[in-house]
Amino acid sequence: MLIFPEVCEKEELAELEAMVEPIERFFDNLDSTSIDREAKIPADVLDVMKSLGLFGLQIPEEYGGLNLNATKYARIAEVTGRDGALSVTLAAHQSIGLKGILIAGTKEQQEKYLPRLATGEQLAAFCLTEPSSGSDAASIQTSATLSVDQKHYTLNGSKIWISNGGLADVFTVFAKTPVKTDLGTIENKITAFIVERGFGGVTNGPPEDKLGIRGSNTCELHFDNTPVPVENVLGEVGGGFKVAMNILNSGRFSMGTSCAGALRKLLGQTMEHAMTRKQFAKEIIEFELIRQKFAKMAVSIYAMESMSYMTAGIIDSYQKPDASLEAAIVKIYSSENTWLIVSECLQILGGLGYMKDYPYERYLRDARILPIFEGTNEILRMYISLTGIDSASSYYKDVVSKLNSPMKNFLFVGKLLRERYQEKNSKKSTWLLYEHVHPILQGVVDKQVHLARLTDVVIDLYGMTAVLSRASRSLAIGLPHNEHEKFLAQAFCYEAGRRLKLNLDELTLYEDKTSDNADELYRHIGDEMVKEKGYFATSCLQRNW
Template sequence: MMSSTFFIRNTRTLKSSYFPSKLLFNSYATSQPVVQNPQERFDNQLKDFETLTNINKKARKKKPQKSPFVKNLLLGVFDTDILTYPQLEKDEVHNLEKNVSSVKKLMKQNHMMNCNSLQKNFRQNLYDHKAIGLQALQIMDGMECNITESLAFLEALSEHSLAFSIVNNEQLGVQSLVKYGSDYLKKEYLVPAMKGESLTAFCISEAAVMDISNFQTKAELSQDGKLWILNGHKTWVINGVSADILIVFAITDVVKRDTFEETRLSAFVVEKDFQGVSVGSNHQTAGIEATDITFTDTPVPVENVIGEVNKAQELLPSLINEYRLSISSICCTVTRKLLNNMIKDILEKSDEKNLLHKTDAVQEKIGQVTTSLYAMESISYLTAGLIDNYENQDCEMECAIAKIFATENTMKTSLTCLDLIGTLAASETHWANILHKETLLLSILHESSDNLKIITSLLGLQYAGVTLNERIGKIRNPLFYAGFTLAKMWSDRRNVNDDPKLDLKLGEYLHPSTMSSSQNLEYCVKRLEFAVEVLLARHGPEIVNQHMELRRLAEVIIDIYGMTACLGRASRSYCIGLQHGDYEMMIANTFCNYAVARVKENVKLIYLGTYHTNDENYRVLSKRAFKFKEYFPKHPLSRNF
């Protein structure tokens, strides 16, 4: 092995505009510090003073942690506090609107910029608007945003054609350093990233690896204990070609207990110019810069570990949850673009002889998209409010729901646009075609909605199973608990007849105009509780393999959360007298009308079971197709005589 001193990187000369001199961190440089001239020193001190004097203390006291809202729905428990839709203080809203408007203006000015990556001058423009490191402390020249404010900024940033790259840099790369970076890492890497001098890339995905325990990327500590030697291959790294800073996750330890193995990860900050880092060619994907990166005996200083060694898996959930939520904000912007462009296009095609915008076919589509966009926004900001308002709130299911609902409905909106526009949308330069490609990226990169639905259901069932364990045991063994079985048959008669008792009284916490919809919401919560009990009693631990039923359960959960978000938001808007508040009530009621119909059908299929649906037929047909490794039915014109 080459001498460790060979790998020590050249020390950067950084201006200290983000850290007052008394807050400067210890330098790891091996060379003599650069002596500043008096004028430069004075300028830096002046910037330090300006930074400190411009800090506005943000007193944000969180309420005590609540039980997880969505997970409790599976037990039939509804926290009525959630119907009070979260909001910011008046002065916070004023400042936020002002700053977001400025960023949105910048995005529209640079929207047509012909580039495939976040160029340095553009990143520095973002820095001028404090649009990088949104949640960083003000003393670092950050905005010190909460999650709700961050979503508003991300919506504005998503106006740019490189929205996916911007959000990946902000929510995964920069956010890793903001939340978990040491003082040294913040000084050495976060500051340049916030200033736009460097770009980050999040390296976690590996080819054909579905679970982090199967990672092939590994790091071993050198004999002198000063370096980690990194080896492995990461795929589909967003911003990978242009990035200067790589956030890399690798296995650093495997603990074996009998037949059980526990994989432990560590996260590293790796500079692109470290030895052994090789970047592959850019994947041919419109709208983003994605590539593969290989690490071959790459030396990484021990100071470059993010958080603690062997504990990277503990910081991932927070990052991934906020990232999923940020995807919903991009989807809101894309859907809004699609809807607004579609409205303009239809109005331009309308004339006195052909009032296209007054036809039922068009009005139905516009109404559906408006309703789904309203629900997307409502779910996103309700989830953000839960995270902001309660200490260490468990919102993993809520964040997953936000991403699933947003990506699926954005795709539906995109297809609706293509359908209404017709042949013209086939052009590569047509706005509908361009936005459709953006929508595809949002839907399939990193994790698909289908897999995320299964994960969401399993998270909820795992939580509910702890409470229902004894009850489910009795249901699955009726001969041993005859009295319990008879009592349950009597108590379940209304559920079996699809007529649950509505005793949650949710209408008391909403505007009276939502009475019908609030009853529909109660009905859905009760049906969800019933469906959970049916699935656990029928399958027990094997429920993890019943993916078709897990998807149905996830769709029920998503619809209930969407109803909750829409009703809470609309009720608030109407009560405080927001413009179009009456139409918001109409949108919420419309969403609930369709959602309750979907819930009714999905729970019915769950109750009827596998052999009353096509589930078993699909399994048999699938096995046949895999056996012959192709579509097996003969051609319609075939004969055998």
Template structure:
């Protein structure tokens, strides 16, 4: 039976189980983690972000420094030569290194979070022995190859295909991939392909080595940002892949791909948290020193607002990441797609806002290429595109829940309608309430958001049925209702029974933020206007 997560149980089963995401406490930073952070700092000293941005690649000496420091084996189990970090410990480190230089950090992050995660989660003992050891040392860097020229978000309908050889010993792989992060750094790829002649959407996940005949990696693509990261197209021309390199079972490729992306989304979200925290420091420093009209600009409310919002957003994003990563540490294949989608959507969009605000606070000097702001904005822009676009994550959670609910619907039109009506008004009772009045009001808001999601979700299933995927404005509102509740609940759990004054203030502001995000023009009215104005 497939393992469920906090939001799956809440949205699909109507069960509130906060034990799945409790407690939420900071991960202790041990000496090994400190050493990794310091080692990354040494690489950025030798190859500053601005220099790597101009070079457009990480020199081999820089990659070797990362190898020696152990950056390519952080999450790989110790038995295969890695550091064996828990996922939460790894994400805490991601925060730190992304704040220094996300383009450089992405080399190891793409390798670990998505490139070889499939081998860790689904690989056989033989596959792990063969590939994880060279991966841990950095001898063989990995990449994740799913996206194609004609299929991005619609990953279930890729064109790259495999056929089984006559002797049954190999898969014959043909097709093209594109926008592959680590493309030219990698020596191995986790490749996804449809099964030729199989059912629609039936896919396989394969471990493919770069040195095999028929694997052709293109030149690095010229990008807006993250220029030091290698991004390439890849062509597979009758590549013979041993059947021993199949991950999981034939037909499980799509499920494996989506499970891996849970880890990639959280890594991106954590990188965003790190950049938001760095931006808060920059805004405070700049605003404290910059004098206008006889006072530091940090005394002005519109500057305070930018800093306050960044603090709230980083706190909320980090709380959701902690809760979700904790579930994956306990159950690595937990069905946490809704949580990771919320984390990715919230962190990437709020980080973009924060980076924009940091540049605003810097004023004219922030517009100069000598300052870090324009590079950070260029580097971060892709975060709202890869690992699922902002638009996809604005509709995905409700559609994910809809597919799960559809599997539970009884047969028969009236029986199904009765089931939907019954569940539309079912909402679990609260376990305990905070003692502080402001936090009580905040929890009440979370419950209200949850009820609004539940009624709106089941109403949409009854009204739109199979046409629901096309009701994107409505789905987006459902996503932010769900996200708002999740953000508040994780923040309250993090604060615990004895919250600090700072935590109370942050959560109170988060409540106002969540209400504002979901108090917009009615979805139906907005949809009608879009049909007239969006042409």
């Protein structure tokens, strides 16, 4: 039986909902339209956010924070996600800005910085992206050179698209530093630093004029001979890449509940419109096609909630868990389906959804950043599939090792031979990743289309696990609307099963050039477009005279 994580006792949930109530009131009365139009969060709004403890949700109580676990943090994100600008400001501060101090900081660093960050007296920002490096973090050019007396580093370089960059007082900055290797050579490796604006030499450009999340502050940051004390190295010298990945991996899981919270509100507003707007002498909600749109949107929201809370439960249930794979799955599914759902809502709203006098078009603009930031979905797809393949290859190595010593592992060998015999004599053979070196694994990193398909298989499998587990729990303990949840879970699994079959067919038929696979055609078209530097099909009006 699938078990959905249970990490909060009854009293804890009551306390959590008591905490959520004033936050919901605040967001229900928030003037998000003005924040979007003015492209700035007013000071009085930030003050209320501070008073609600929103800047210290996961900071330990000893430093003035609320010390929420991942599940409780995900619940708060449901509410803060209703305003994209505020949600990003908070996430930039605590999910990535100060997270390095939490997970890699020394006791002294935590005591020095966390108390003022917990109250919002100081804001934090995460500084990784540069003009020449985005997803390729290893290519950063910002440098940090150790002084002759070895008491401080001198930081030089620029970072771009830094959320909270113009507001923050404390920055987690990544820079290249010369590091002596075990062989005695010197290599430039990435190191993470805690940098204060007050150190000097820290300046920022004007706020970027963005498509969406306009109220959040995003700008360039420049470090000009900024002195950083050696005690402000975060983690180990040369270990900054690992710190950066741990920070990013630890924060993605809450995107599912953040998106779901915003979508619940938008879907409710859209349904209210559909129940009052009349066309052809009846409300548009009465049309079967419209009702199906709402049903499909509900299924996607249910799935992103289920995956997000399952991942949060995994994080809370284990000591030092590695849920980076699950968090990446949540991020991809939630970001892509949020974009689709918002688009469908605007379709139902019609012309109303397109007008700036109403809030709906803002949801669309805010949603577009989701597949891009905190790791682009393309990069995360590669990460998920390659992580799975790496795990499978480790298993395969273990199999080979045992086969080389059959007398010591005769039970294992016997089981393996029996399974192979059954497979050979069955009408329908099975294909397991760890039993065959599939053609797509040759030069696997370059087979990105196939890796993406493999990732989509994993996403659907995790989604099916999450919704079935959640719905089973609801049915077992008799939660309200459990029958409705059953339908939501069944609908998701039906659609996911269809996608799984298609993707697995595409993967297993890769070598069959007669199969219905357009990959080679698209590859050829893409290659030709690169040569011609764009679209170059002849005009429909052109003739050979």
